[in-house]
Amino acid sequence: MNLRFHWRLLQGGETAGVTRATASSQRATGLPDLERQIEFCRQAEKSGISGLLTDVGAAKPDPILLAAGLGLATERIEFIVAYRSGLALPTTFVQQLNTLSALVNGRLSLNIVAGHSPIEQRYYGDYLDHRERYARTEEFLAICRALWRNDGLVSFNGNYYRIEEAKLNTPFVSPHRSFPELFIAGGSPEARYLAVSQGTLWMRLADTPESLKVSVAPVLAAEKEVGLRMSIIARASREEALHSAYRLVAGLDPSLRDGEKEKHFMLKSDSVSISETYALAENEWLNPWLWTGAVRSYGAPAVALVGSFEEVAQALIDYARVGVTQFILSGWPKLDEMILFGREVLPRVRKLEAGLRRSQILRDL
């Protein structure tokens, strides 16, 4: 199967070069901007993007409802709905997701996160620590999957949820699947374990292919997929790409730089992958293409592939060689980088992929 590329959905009020800390304090990010977002979705369809990651969080609109609004205005693009356990109860959640699937003919998957900020979890009445949030998420997904099996009443008695004889008349509607793809996002051993036990894919932040090889081995052995969340700065030449990358951080107005705020965010977070990525960012280049220079201002998913179109395409194939099959990408600005990716990088990736497949077939022979 071909590699699949997803992109982060443009948020309402989003402008280029706004750091994570600034963006989440802006009122406008809380409002859907249907007109621009629909345009973004249609461009994603044209650019060969499979799905758009629809964020979850107190600073953003509800991702399920936003996906419903956008799904009706589009035809092919999928919505990767981000969700946390501890918000809705599993039966309600499955009912909402199934309703969404019926409205958009199954064009949705899930990016399950455990929540990275204890302070924000309390807005929703959730006081569990990191380890317990994972334990709860496992119960949550076990109930969801039982409901998706759609073969009778679902009862469950766990530490976090008790459900008795649940039934829903709205099934998950899709031409290909009886339940959505379940990406489990997170860098901790708990997240990886959860991906194996309940997910279809482990979604983690980027590292070098060599380091990834070790960490993804148990996931691949369990016949689950691996996905990477990262950013991309691809230009006609390596020089141009480097120039864009450095301008991204150097060009920031000091008030926008937000390095201190970002650091404060990191200290309050109990996410393993966020703190690990900050540690990686001490070393600005992890290999000739993998750049961490934007992490301090733009957050952990800003680990970026930087280079010429050929270099970036080759770097993506290097990830495919260690078993990665899906990517959630982003860039600055999201729309422009996505257009460049679809026009310049993706055709090169597809060509290299065909070569990779041939060599794998020859090797298997």
Place this chain on the structure above:
Amino acid sequence: MSSVGEKWKGAKSRAAQSGIPDLEAHVDFCRRAEACGIDSVLTAFGFHRADPIVLASALGVLTTKIKFMIAVRSGTCSPTVLVQQVNTLSALTNGRICLNVVGGHTPNEQKGYGDFLSHDDRYARTDEFLTVCRAFWEGDGPVNFKGNYYHIENGRLNTPFVAPDRRGPEIFLGGSSPQAFGLAARHAHCLWTLPRRPEEMAKQIRAILESGTEVGILVSIIARPSRKEALSTAQSMLAEVGDRARKTHQDFSRVSDSVAFTSTLALAEESSSDWLTDWLWTGAVPYLGAPAIALVGSYDEVAEGILEFSKAGITQFLFMGWPDVPEMTAFSEEVRPRVLAQYDAGSDISQGTPLNDEAELNQP
């Protein structure tokens, strides 16, 4: 809304109904309701239906005027999540959303959602739930709340309730129990209840009207050019739905702990006549459920019935018809002009129409 395309709403058991929404039929229904001058359509909640708030998001972006009255049950999500979803929907529809808050009417169904509270405890929880929701909508700072059911610390959301004229949605609350009345007086703009004789209702609702909360009724409608035609429609309807539907509702009544549903069903089963007044008919209740209590008669008689209720203090009406669209059209063209012609010009009367059946008069 969830019953679009079902001619005999309420005749089938809930488990036998399809939960897959027919988007085209729903959009068509909403547009007809807009054309008929209906204020809002009710989207119901139940295990056998599509989720009302997700469905309303889709319909909201495909329509322009109609409001969606979203059924909400406490106990299915955190109040912060509900506020975030309601605010998101308000932003997608420019505020065309209000809430019908219910506590659930069937313990077995509630357990499927992970809710094991009794009828009275569900009311206590709904009270806390609405207190938290309103703090998000009405307050200016972070929300802090510590109760028996919810504990929220410094809650804040970036998505506000978006509407030209409001900071939060209008809240309707359904029920007939004393707890429902008390809760409506505390939190709701309007209490939905099931009709009784207008003079009885006037007494029942005096206190709640004095608290500043409106009262509305959920009532079905069969209005025809003549009384004879209306009665014959009503009778042929019963013949068509038959005894199987009757059994469905006897079964439902045994598992429901809703005061409004069970008392209306008992009223219909026990009274010697099917007519509470010349135009208020309980004959369909044993077959189609409590909300099938109906205004039946000529256009003039039905208009008179509505005026009698308005004199008793009822200001909102949530109608159902069999099927909805022709009845809604007849209401809009024939009944409403007659009501308005006789109605005190200084007063206000508004109508909603439910897209629902029995699960709808969501009993908190």
